[in-house]
Amino acid sequence: MATQSSGKVSIAQRFDNYQPSKTVLVWACFITVIATIVVGFNWGGWVTGGSSRALSVTAGDTARGELASAICVQRFNAAPDAATKLTELKAIPDSYRKRQFIEAGGWATMPGQTSADSRVAEGCSTALAV
Structure with a gap:
């Protein structure tokens, strides 16, 4: 039997039943892009074209x-x-x-x-x- 007597829904069931809106998906993608850029330039060793040219000239x-x-x-x-x-x-x-x-x-x-x-x-x- 799949009924629950206490009326509580488990986290796994809530996760399976979650349907995000388009707004939530867009914001999640936007935040992911910003986080990737921040991590890449601060710790990933990425540089801009101008910085690269300056380093190569030096x-x-x-x-x-x-x-x-x-x-x-x-x-x-x-x-x-x-x-x-x-x-x-x-x-x-x-x-x-x-x-x-x-x-x-x-x-x-x-x-x-x-x-x-x-x-x-x-x-x-x-x-x-x-």
């Missing part, structure tokens, strides 16, 4: 600077008097003067450029001073 600049510094170090070490120049460089206490030393030696001037890049010279002097 990564490109960093990689270009590291490559130019590596070229500078290689050019410095290939010089005939590299050991003497390295001793002179390490004797300079100020990082600004170290950068000037690298720039004056011409090692931080990249092919196709007429002047040295100060960021390249800074990275080169840091790498050589280690």
